[in-house]
Structure formats: C-alpha cells, structure tokens
Amino acid sequence: MCTAIRQSGGASKTFARGRSPGNRIMSKRILHVVSNVAHYADPSQPTGLWLSELTHAHHIFAARGYEQQLVSPKGGVSPLEPRSLKWPHADAASKAWRADKANAALLAHTARPDEIDPAGFDAIYFTGGHAVMWDYPDDAGLQRLTREIYEHGGIVSSVCHGYCGLLNTKLSNGSLLVAGRRITGYSWVEEILAGVAKKVPYNVEQQMRERGARYEKALLPFTSNVVVDGRIVTGQNPQSAKATAEQVVALLSLGAPAHV
Structure with a gap:
C-alpha cells in the first residue's frame, strides 16, 4: 500500500526527553487516547473505538520498546466500533489484540485525564472512530494533556476522527493549536461514502478549516x-494508522522539529 507523506518543518538534533540526567537512553512513552462513547445520537446505532487505529499504532510503538498507556475522557471502558471487528476491517493485528486478555484489560480499565502526568509522556496519539466526535472536542482534561505535552516539546498526533480531539485545544498563549497548521483527518467525502454523513453531529473537516487549520486530504478517499x-502528525483514515505511528517514531528517533 502506498502512503502519501506530506511534511514540513526541520528536525533538531536531539529530543528533550531522550536521555536521563545520567545520560542513559530512556524509553519513550506514548499516551493513547480512546473514546468512552458507545453509540451515535440514536442509542440503537452502536459505535466506539475503531480498533485497528489503536492496534496498528500500538504494534509499531511496541516494536520500538516504547511504554504505552491508554486514557479516555471518563476513564474505564472504551467500547469498540462493531464494524471495525468485521471483514474487511478486522485484520490479523486486530484479531490478535482481541484474543490477548491483557490487551482486552487495557480497554476495560483506561485512565482518566486527571490521573495522568503529561510530563511523563513524549507523544499523545488520538485514536478515532465516530464515537470520538462526541467526547473528544470539549474535554478539558484531554485539552490540558495535549497542551502540556506539546509545550514541553512532545508530539501531538491523531488518526482519522482522532483529530476531533485537536479542534478546541488552546496553547498557553490562547491561540488554537491547529490554527495555521497543516492537518488531515477523516474527510467529508469519506463520511458520505461510508454512509454516515447524516448520523454524525458535525462536519469535522469544515470545523477544522473554520479554526484556521490548513486541511489536506488524499486525492483518493x-x-x-x-x-x-x-x-503535529495527523493521519487521514484507518488506512493511515500504521504510517502515522511510523512518522511519530521517526520524529522521536531523529529529534522533534524545531519550529512550533
């Protein structure tokens, strides 16, 4: 599968959290964000975390020896999007994750934002699924984690609808994190083609543009x-999860870009 990677900004030689005071290499730490929402506005229509958006990234980070933790707006259970568990969306990685009891426990017992010290993480990664359109954008706890991780030199990343979590995050100077930044995420065309445009609460692509983000999307949905x-690293759709995680790894390995 071919992946379009659009990049701007140079990289510094070192990453602030790369070494301990004793100059020992430290393991990077990734904070995954997942949803607590289990259905669309109509309770009879289930939704939740799109599992592969977590599992593909988790696998990439685990292969590098990174420490990983899950957080959700309310803590506790993160429901799964049923469609993500079926063919053709449920791949080997997703099936293996669900078969592992330890991994299942991670999704059953996620932390709350107020239980997380952002100073301990090198990157935050927002997973998607339509569920996040409800509980990500206005969650003050997630906004605090995102702001503090970014402002201490960390990486902010998202995949698919995960960029809903970046919509309203403001930096300490009061500016929106996404204003003037190149961003991608699930497009309105993809919402239409997926048959859910009438079920979602807003057009997140449009919302991003209204906040001054320079939204980009692939030619082909x-x-x-x-x-x-x-x-700031963003992936457009579930098909982009692996490549998004790989770009986070690249930044952590080579050093965080110097421009903010």
Whole structure:
C-alpha cells in the first residue's frame, strides 16, 4: 500500500526527553487516547473505538520498546466500533489484540485525564472512530494533556476522527493549536461514502478549516495519507494508522522539529 507523506518543518538534533540526567537512553512513552462513547445520537446505532487505529499504532510503538498507556475522557471502558471487528476491517493485528486478555484489560480499565502526568509522556496519539466526535472536542482534561505535552516539546498526533480531539485545544498563549497548521483527518467525502454523513453531529473537516487549520486530504478517499507539520502528525483514515505511528517514531528517533 502506498502512503502519501506530506511534511514540513526541520528536525533538531536531539529530543528533550531522550536521555536521563545520567545520560542513559530512556524509553519513550506514548499516551493513547480512546473514546468512552458507545453509540451515535440514536442509542440503537452502536459505535466506539475503531480498533485497528489503536492496534496498528500500538504494534509499531511496541516494536520500538516504547511504554504505552491508554486514557479516555471518563476513564474505564472504551467500547469498540462493531464494524471495525468485521471483514474487511478486522485484520490479523486486530484479531490478535482481541484474543490477548491483557490487551482486552487495557480497554476495560483506561485512565482518566486527571490521573495522568503529561510530563511523563513524549507523544499523545488520538485514536478515532465516530464515537470520538462526541467526547473528544470539549474535554478539558484531554485539552490540558495535549497542551502540556506539546509545550514541553512532545508530539501531538491523531488518526482519522482522532483529530476531533485537536479542534478546541488552546496553547498557553490562547491561540488554537491547529490554527495555521497543516492537518488531515477523516474527510467529508469519506463520511458520505461510508454512509454516515447524516448520523454524525458535525462536519469535522469544515470545523477544522473554520479554526484556521490548513486541511489536506488524499486525492483518493480511503487511501493512506499522513501530514507532518512540525510536532503535529495527523493521519487521514484507518488506512493511515500504521504510517502515522511510523512518522511519530521517526520524529522521536531523529529529534522533534524545531519550529512550533
């Protein structure tokens, strides 16, 4: 599968959290964000975390020896999007994750934002699924984690609808994190083609543009597309999860981009 990678911003030589005071290499730490929402506005229509958006990234980070933790707006259970568990969306990685009891426990017992010290993480990664359109955008706890991780030199990343979590995050100077930044995420065309445009609460692509983000998307829907703008890494859709995580790894390995 071909992935479009659009990148801007140079990289510094070192990453602030790369070494301990004793100059020992430290393991990077990734904070995954997942949803607590289990259905659309109509309770009879289930939704939740799109599992592969977590499992593909988790696998990439685990292969590098990174420590990983899950957080959700309310803590506790993160429901799964039923469609993500069926063919053709449920791949080997997703099936293996569900078969592992330890992994299942991670999704049953996620932390709350107020239980997380953002100073301990090198990157935050927002997973998607339509569920996040309800509980990500206005969650003050997630906004605090995102702001503090970014402002201490960390990476902010998202995949698919995960960019809903970036919509309203403001930096300490009061500016929106996404204003003027190159961003991608699930497009309105993809919402229409997926048959859910009438079920979602808003057009997140439009919302991003209204906040001053420079939204970009692939020419072909449902193809892998990743945009890197400094220390903000965003993937367009479920097909982009692996490549998004790989770009986060690249930044952590080579050093965080210097421009903010």
